[in-house]
Amino acid sequence: MIVTVVIRRGGERGRAERVEFRVPVSGDPTVLDLVSTIQRDHAPDLGYRFSCRVGMCGSCAMLVQGRPRWTCRTRVSLVVRRGRIDLAPLPRLPVVKDLAVDMAPFFETWTSAGGVFRPRDRSAQEFARVTPGDPRRREADAAIECIGCAVCTSACAMAAADPGYAGPAALNRVWTLVNDERDADGAARLAEAAGPGGAFSCRSHGACARHCPKGLDPRRSAAGLRRAAALAALRGRL
Amino acid sequence: MNRLDTDILILGSGGAGLFAALHAKAGAPDASVTVAVKGLLGKSGCTRMVQGGYNVALGPGDSVERHFRDTVEGGAWLNDQELAWKLVETAPKRVRELENDLGCFFDRGPDGGLHRKAFAGQTFDRTVHKGDLTGIEIIGRLAERVWSSGIRRLEDHRAAALLPDASGEALAAVLFIDMRTGAFVLARARAVLLATGGGPTLYRYHTPSGDKSCDGMALALRAGLTLRDMEMVQFHPTGLLAGPGTRMTGTVLEEGLRGSGGWLLTGAGERFMERTDPRAERATRDVISRAMIEEIRAGRGTPNGGLYLKMSHLGPAAVRARFKGMVERCADCGFDLAGGLVEVIPTAHYLMGGVVFAPDGSTALPGLFVAGEDSGGVHGGNRLGGNGVADSTVFGGLAGDRMAAWLRDAPGFRDPDPARLDEARARALAPLRRPGPARLADLRERLSSLMWDKVGVLRDGPGLAAAVAGLAELAGELAETGAGSGDPAFNLAWHEWLNLENLILAGRAIAASALARENSRGAHWRGDFPGAGDLAASRTTEVSVQEGAMRVALRPVAFTRLRPEPEPEGGR
Amino acid sequence: MSPARARALLWLARRLAGLGLAAGLAVHLVQAGGGGGPALLARLGESAGWQAFYAAVVGLAVIHGGLGVRDIWRERGHGLAVPLVRRRTGLALLALVPVHVLAALVLLAFPALAAQAFTLAQTPLHRWLEAAAVALVAGHAFGGLRVLALDIGLWSRAQGVLGWLAAGLTAAAALAVLV
Numbered sequence: 010m011i012v013t014v015v016i017r018r019g020g021e022r023g024r025a026e027r028v029e030f031r032v033p034v035s036g037d038p039t040v041l042d043l044v045s046t047i048q049r050d051h052a053p054d055l056g057y058r059f060s061c062r063v064g065m066c067g068s069c070a071m072l073v074q075g076r077p078r079w080t081c082r083t084r085v086s087l088v089v090r091r092g093r094i095d096l097a098p099l100p101r102l103p104v105v106k107d108l109a110v111d112m113a114p115f116f117e118t119w120t121s122a123g124g125v126f127r128p129r130d131r132s133a134q135e136f137a138r139v140t141p142g143d144p145r146r147r148e149a150d151a152a153i154e155c156i157g158c159a160v161c162t163s164a165c166a167m168a169a170a171d172p173g174y175a176g177p178a179a180l181n182r183v184w185t186l187v188n189d190e191r192d193a194d195g196a197a198r199l200a201e202a203a204g205p206g207g208a209f210s211c212r213s214h215g216a217c218a219r220h221c222p223k224g225l226d227p228r229r230s231a232a233g234l235r236r237a238a239a240l241a242a243l244r245g246r247l
Numbered sequence: 248m249n250r251l252d253t254d255i256l257i258l259g260s261g262g263a264g265l266f267a268a269l270h271a272k273a274g275a276p277d278a279s280v281t282v283a284v285k286g287l288l289g290k291s292g293c294t295r296m297v298q299g300g301y302n303v304a305l306g307p308g309d310s311v312e313r314h315f316r317d318t319v320e321g322g323a324w325l326n327d328q329e330l331a332w333k334l335v336e337t338a339p340k341r342v343r344e345l346e347n348d349l350g351c352f353f354d355r356g357p358d359g360g361l362h363r364k365a366f367a368g369q370t371f372d373r374t375v376h377k378g379d380l381t382g383i384e385i386i387g388r389l390a391e392r393v394w395s396s397g398i399r400r401l402e403d404h405r406a407a408a409l410l411p412d413a414s415g416e417a418l419a420a421v422l423f424i425d426m427r428t429g430a431f432v433l434a435r436a437r438a439v440l441l442a443t444g445g446g447p448t449l450y451r452y453h454t455p456s457g458d459k460s461c462d463g464m465a466l467a468l469r470a471g472l473t474l475r476d477m478e479m480v481q482f483h484p485t486g487l488l489a490g491p492g493t494r495m496t497g498t499v500l501e502e503g504l505r506g507s508g509g510w511l512l513t514g515a516g517e518r519f520m521e522r523t524d525p526r527a528e529r530a531t532r533d534v535i536s537r538a539m540i541e542e543i544r545a546g547r548g549t550p551n552g553g554l555y556l557k558m559s560h561l562g563p564a565a566v567r568a569r570f571k572g573m574v575e576r577c578a579d580c581g582f583d584l585a586g587g588l589v590e591v592i593p594t595a596h597y598l599m600g601g602v603v604f605a606p607d608g609s610t611a612l613p614g615l616f617v618a619g620e621d622s623g624g625v626h627g628g629n630r631l632g633g634n635g636v637a638d639s640t641v642f643g644g645l646a647g648d649r650m651a652a653w654l655r656d657a658p659g660f661r662d663p664d665p666a667r668l669d670e671a672r673a674r675a676l677a678p679l680r681r682p683g684p685a686r687l688a689d690l691r692e693r694l695s696s697l698m699w700d701k702v703g704v705l706r707d708g709p710g711l712a713a714a715v716a717g718l719a720e721l722a723g724e725l726a727e728t729g730a731g732s733g734d735p736a737f738n739l740a741w742h743e744w745l746n747l748e749n750l751i752l753a754g755r756a757i758a759a760s761a762l763a764r765e766n767s768r769g770a771h772w773r774g775d776f777p778g779a780g781d782l783a784a785s786r787t788t789e790v791s792v793q794e795g796a797m798r799v800a801l802r803p804v805a806f807t808r809l810r811p812e813p814e815p816e817g818g819r
Numbered sequence: 820m821s822p823a824r825a826r827a828l829l830w831l832a833r834r835l836a837g838l839g840l841a842a843g844l845a846v847h848l849v850q851a852g853g854g855g856g857p858a859l860l861a862r863l864g865e866s867a868g869w870q871a872f873y874a875a876v877v878g879l880a881v882i883h884g885g886l887g888v889r890d891i892w893r894e895r896g897h898g899l900a901v902p903l904v905r906r907r908t909g910l911a912l913l914a915l916v917p918v919h920v921l922a923a924l925v926l927l928a929f930p931a932l933a934a935q936a937f938t939l940a941q942t943p944l945h946r947w948l949e950a951a952a953v954a955l956v957a958g959h960a961f962g963g964l965r966v967l968a969l970d971i972g973l974w975s976r977a978q979g980v981l982g983w984l985a986a987g988l989t990a991a992a993a994l995a996v997l998v
Contacts, residue, residue, distance in 0.1 A: 020736075036492045037581060045494065053684040053740035054733045058286065060456040062494040063576060065383060066290040081494065082579045105403065105427050106737035112287055113402070116394050125391045126350025133347040138359035146352075153352070156383055157289075157390075170897030191347065203823035209830055210894075212901050213966045215978060229975045235830060236970055242827035 010034050012089055014043060016055070017097035018107045028052075040080035040088065041069050044096070044108065056106030064222065067158025071108050072097040077163035079222050099163045101172075115159045115178070122179035123201045126186060129193040137191045149188040152181050152230050154223055161217035161227050173206040177217035177227030180208055184230035187237060196246055199238050203247065208234035248431040248672075252660055253399065254278035255650050256421060256434055258406050258463065259442035262294035262636055263619030263643030265389040266341075267440050267608075268398050270644045274651025281434070282393065283401035283423060285443075286458050289390030292444050293455050293620075294639055297382030298501040298572070299366060300374035301345075301353075301640075302633035303338040306363055309371045311335050317369045318634060319809055321531070322599075322627025323769035324782050325476065328807045330625045333606040334634065337641045342375060345640070349388040353377050365506055366633045368531045374633040379501055379572050382636065401434075403427050405742065406462060408671035409439070409470040409615065410663035418470075418614035419661035422671050426742065429735025431672060435660045438614055438650040441467060441602065442643060445620035449750040450595035450703065451695040452486050452497040463621035465749035467602045468756060472611060473791045475623040475802075476600030477753075478761035478771045481630055482536040482704050484511070486594025488553035489580045497594045500573055500584075502632050504558060505529060507569065511539065512555040512588070513547040533629055533770045536593040540704040543592075553592035558584055593704055597635060599626045599770065600760070603789065608646030614657070616650055618642040627787075628769020675745065681729025684740035690728065690747055694721055694754065702758050707774040714758040722751045752792075759797035760788040782811035829886060834967055836883035841960045843876035848953070852995065857937055860926055877920060884913055905966070908959040915952055946997055954993040961985035 012034050019025035030047050038046075041059055048055040059069040064082040071080055074088055074095050088094060102110040139146050155178060162168050162176040175183075183202050186192045202208045211231035218226045241247040255271045257264045260282050272280045284291055304314040314335040319326050345351040353375045356362040365372040377384040393400075403426040410433075412419040418439055423432040443466075446459025464474060485500040505511075505528045510518050523538040524530040539554055548554055558566045563585035567574050570584070577584040601623030608616040619639035626634060701714035725748060730741040766780035767773050785804040790797055820828075850859045862869050887909050891898040899906060926933050939945060965981040968974050974981065 036490050038493050039495065039579075042493045048739055049688050050685075053731055054738055056737040056739065059494070060286055060291045060458050061293075061296050062457055063296070063498040064579070065296050065380070066456070068287060068290045082576070084579070084581075109737060111402075111427075112290075113400075116390075120391065120394045125395045126388060128348050128350065131344075131348040134343060136343070136346055136353075136361055139352075139355050140359040141355055141357065149352070154378075154380065154383070155387075156295075157387065166901045170900035171894065186350075189350065189352070191350065191352075200821065200823045203827050205822075209826050212903055212906075213969055214901055214903060218978070226975065228978070229969065229972075232969045232975070233972065235827070236972060238823065238827040239831045242824045242831070247821065247824045247827055 011092070012043065012085060013093045014047060015093065015095045016047070016107065018055070020104060020106055034085055038085055040073055040078075040083045040085055040094065040096070043085055043094070044080060055108075057108040065156060067156050067160070070099055070158045070160050070163070072099065072163070077160040077220055079158065079160070082222065099159055101163070101169065102159070112159060115162065116157070118175060119157070119179045119182065122175040122183060122207070123186070123198055124179050124182035126189070127193045129191055139190065145188040145190065148233065149185040152225055152227070153185045155181055155225055156223065158222070160220050160222060161225075164216040164220040166214055166216060167210060167212055171206070171210065174210050175206050177211070177231065180211065180234060181225065181227035181230040184233050187234065196241065199234070199241050200247060202234040203238040208238065211235075248433055249425070250433045250435070252279075252435045253281040254436065254654055255280045255438050255440070256436035257282045257440040257442060258421065259292065259440075259444055259619070259621075260284040260288045260390075261292035261442065261444050261619060262385060262389070262639035263442035263444070263646070264440065265289070265386070265393050266640050266643035267442060267618060267647035267650070268393055269389070269396065270647025271651045272396055272398055274648055275654050278651065278654055279399065281399040281401060281436075283404045283406065283421075283434070285403070285405050285426070285462070287402055288393070288400050289386050291456060291458050293382075293446065293459070294444075294636060295382040295386035296454075296456065297385070297636045298379050298499065299503065299632050300364060300376030300381050301338070301342060301636050302366065302369070302374050302631060303342045303637065304335060304371075304373055305339055305342065305361065305375070306371070306373060309373050311339075313371055314338070314373065316809060317371075318631060319627065321368045321629055321631040323629055323779070324785050324806075324811045325479075325627030325768060325787050325804055327624035327627075328805070328809065329606055331627075332808060333645070334625055334638055334641050337645065338637045341637070341640050341644060344644075345385060345388070349392055351377070351384050351388045353381075353384075364503065366631070367502055367506060367529055368631050369633075379503065379570055385636065385640070401432075403737075404432065405745070406443070406466060407431075407675045407745070408667070409466050410667050410671065411470065411612070412661040413664045415664065416613065417661065418612050420663040422668065422675075424675060426737055429738060429741075431675075433663070433668070435662070436614075437657045437660060438616060438653050440608070440646050440650065441615060441617040441621050442619045442639075443621055445598040445601060447480050447595035447598050449694055449698050449754050450480075451699040452488075452592055452594040454483060454486060454497055454499040454594050454596045457494060460746035460749050461598075461753035462749050463617070464598075464601060464756070465752045467617070467621070468752055468792050470612060470615075471791065472615075473603050473789050474601055474756055475603050475787050475789045476627065476760070477598070477623070477756045477790050478764050478788060479599035479626075479628050479769055480595055480702075480757060481532060481597040481599060481770050482593040483596035484532055484535040484539055484593050485556055485591040487577070487580065487582075488549075488551050488590040488592045489582075490551065493580075495580050498576070499594060499596060500556065500577075500589070500591060501570065502532070504556065504570065504573070505535075508561050510557045510560070511535070511591075512557055513542055514549040514554070515547065516555070519547070531629065532632070533772070536704045537772055539593050544705075549590050551590055553590045555588040556584075556591045557588055559586045597630055599623065599628065599630050606645065607649040608642060609649060616646045618646040624787075628771065678728070678730040678744040679732060679735060679741060681727070682731055683728040684731045684743075686728045687730070687740060687743050687747065690721060690725055691743070694747065694750060697721070698754055698757075702754070702761055705772055705774060706761055708762070711758055711762040715755070715762060718751055718755045718758055722755070725751060755797050756790045759799050760790050763788050763799040763801065783813070785811070833883055833886040834970060836879045836886070837963045838967060839879045840876065840883055841964055843872070843879065844956065844960055846872075847876065848992070856940065857933060860923070860930075860933060864927060864930070880916060884909070884916070888913065905959055905962045908955045908962070911955050912959060915955065919952070950993045950996040953996050954989055957989040957992040958985070961988050
């Protein structure tokens with residue numbers, strides 16, 4: 010089969026062109042394989058990223074048919090429509106070249122939203138005893154497997170509309186920390202999460218949960234943060 | 248050419264690089280610490296791909312001594328015993344750091360204490376883990392901390408050369424290519440850590456991330472350093488075989504699958520491991536990989552040239568619950584791991600060998616330190632599953648501590664030798680002045696096949712000699728090929744050329760070392776020398792580049808803590 | 820009071836008011852539906868209890884609607900960029916509800932007009948408008964209840980199903996008016 014791949018090429022957001030490539034496809038390759046083939050055989054100067062190629066790093070994430078996905082785990086046969094595939098870099102991140110973006114703003118938002126563990130006792134010799142059935146641990150576990158690929162934040166309509174919004178990925182991480190008994194500063198975290206651009210800016214639209222390739226639910230985590238903040242406010246602890 | 252100065256410069260952002268950065272910053276809070284990585288910090292490399300877990304002697308009934316013995320026996324007695332001891336002795340401290348300081352949360356048992364799972368080749372169930380995706384937990388927490396610690400980052404920066412000062416007796420600077428612009432960056436540093444993570448991606452079937460290309464090892468060889476145990480390439484028995492047209496091929500299916508009772512079947516659906524080893528599918532990686540290649544070579548493989556892995560007899564629902572990530576990965580390729588048969592093949596996974604170093608991370612070149620897969624000696628002839636992430640985190644942290652202390656006594660910034668700097672720049676730029684990016688894919692394919700066929704799981708003298716010649720030929724052809732004269736900014740063809748240059752150099756070191764080892768130990772097996780030789784007279788290979796050629800020396804192993812028993816067990 | 824505390828308490832107020840409104844609305848639609856309008860008006864005129872009930876409902880609407888508008892105003896740069904059914908129906912209701920309440924007050928004050936008004940209400944055009952209004956308010960309410968379920972941590976994994984349920988119930992409510 011021949012697939013027409015349309016790639017948004019260029020170095021900066023404003024100046025871009027859409028370039029078409031007609032690529033023969035055999036077997037059952039992934040979109041990443043397709044992009045690699047194009048760079049190897051058609052356009053040696055095509056810019057794109059990949060690393061683990063098995064869904065553990067998120068480096069290969071981009072817009073496929075307008076929706077953010079991991080290209081290493083997306084089969085061409087699944088997304089091709091009428092023989093065409095449209096590719097573009099993740100939105101709202103500086104474009105390095107063609108399909109490769111600079112993810113520094115994403116991680117800076119993550120960090121400034123408080124997505125970093127703050128140890129209660131960094132030189133403790135014992136390991137915290139946490140039984141698998143512990144409810145807070147289960148909440149944290151449901152959200153902890155995020156790989157920081159930015160697919161959710163790329164899909165989020167609120168993140169698109171409001172540059173000050175922390176975004177689903179950061180809020181999801183903060184929720185795991187709020188539920189982590191080894192993390193110091195639970196109250197301060199809730200105050201941050203209830204701050205401007207925090208969990209109360211989430212409108213539960215749900216694009217994050219629909220797009221997360223790991224099946225995580227940042228919408229649920231943001232709701233958890235709102236609930237925890239409201240309860241803390243009622244108890245005079247916010 | 249841009250210039251920058253940084254007190255401490257770390258090449259690589261895996262477990263070793265990130266731990267080194269945090270320890271260095273903690274030990275020298277006023278120093279400038281910079282992490283340079285070929286891709287995005289925390290996203291590139293293989294620490295985050297670790298599925299198995301982290302070996303650590305913590306449980307009641309276990310001991311550091313026992314972990315040490317398992318490591319040395321697993322390493323076929325070729326380990327540098329001081330390095331191995333340092334690994335097992337420091338691991339408990341490092342795991343506490345990961346949990347209590349960095350916030351990793353490892354799986355708990357029903358009593359709320361750390362859960363430890365069984366891992367092949369060990370006499371105690373000591374592997375701490377988070378589900379089947381331990382690496383992501385570790386790297387995620389490390390990267391978050393590095394992002395918030397005032398550590399500088401040079402992302403999309405490729406190290407092109409290690410530059411000594413004019414005397415040649417100390418490291419002065421590193422020459423980078425800023426991949427985003429294609430410009431050179433000269434970074435002077437008072438201490439440099441090599442932590443790029445090796446990565447045997449020069450084999451047709453390989454597990455490491457695609458951006459790895461043995462850069463650290465090649466940089467070290469060109470800087471005149473000695474590498475040891477380069478013939479020791481670990482093959483993981485169960486790599487996914489999804490066809491030649493996809494990058495998914497070669498990715499690893501975790502050892503735990505076999506450990507929990509999975510079966511390996513020939514193309515006709517028969518088990519074969521029971522014939523080969525009393526432990527059947529639970530034997531060590533090297534034993535299984537060899538048995539698998541023998542079955543394939545005997546014509547009993549699957550249509551794609553591999554073998555089958557079967558899990559369904561354990562109950563598909565149970566498999567789906569315990570190995571969720573892997574079941575999903577296989578499903579994305581169209582395989583049903585829980586209920587059906589998955590095609591697998593041994594896949595090049597890890598390089599036990601690497602730069603010779605001391606337990607504190609220092610190398611023969613003052614100012615240069617090394618940690619993680621770029622280094623050699625910790626694992627001897629074979630690495631235990633679960634010791635890899637322990638290695639990089641333990642020695643990364645130790646190197647960070649040492650580099651912080653080094654700053655107190657080290658002199659200030661040095662300038663690199665101008666002649667070496669010019670030579671490095673010219674060598675890096677040369678491919679941009681020659682046509683031919685279209686030939687790079689063919690060179691990569693031929694390199695992969697040559698290494699797989701002749702320096703793979705089963706080796707012999709004539710094959711290795713042919714590999715040495717073949718690699719020299721490939722090096723010559725590469726020198727005549729270019730990347731075209733395109734824009735150097737984010738030019739993947741240019742970087743593929745540079746990748747191939749490094750991989751071929753590493754391949755030559757591997758082949759030369761394999762030819763020099765005339766016995767079969769650990770991961771290295773030769774049909775013309777199938778015996779293990781006298782364990783008490785063990786020697787390790789040391790390879791370096793001298794006048795453009797690979798020179799291999801054999802060095803006796805010093806049994807500083809444990810001596811091998813006179814009667815070695817069969818099959819080790 | 821810290822801004823975070825204020826934000827959390829106002830959010831809580833809006834959600835609780837919404838929940839109260841949903842309950843009150845259910846009662847109202849049952850009372851007023853199927854030609855129950857005249858009877859309802861009569862009851863309202865006589866019973867202090869019903870008057871209190873409806874005063875409370877209107878009060879909740881003011882709180883809920885007011886807080887909703889406040890949110891949209893604060894996000895005025897991009898307030899409707901997020902495609903929310905709740906927001907769009909909410910704004911439509913902002914226009915509709917006062918009209919409806921005003922009409923009810925007028926009919927209460929001038930009972931003589933009632934008979935004429937209810938005859939008009941039988942016309943097909945009015946029935947369609949009524950169905951549309953019910954769709955708007957039901958859509959807003961069921962959508963809101965779905966989000967409320969998420970916020971209190973109930974059935975979180977069934978949000979997709981709940982969405983379809985909300986849509987289905989809205990359609991059913993609108994149909995009930997027409998039929």
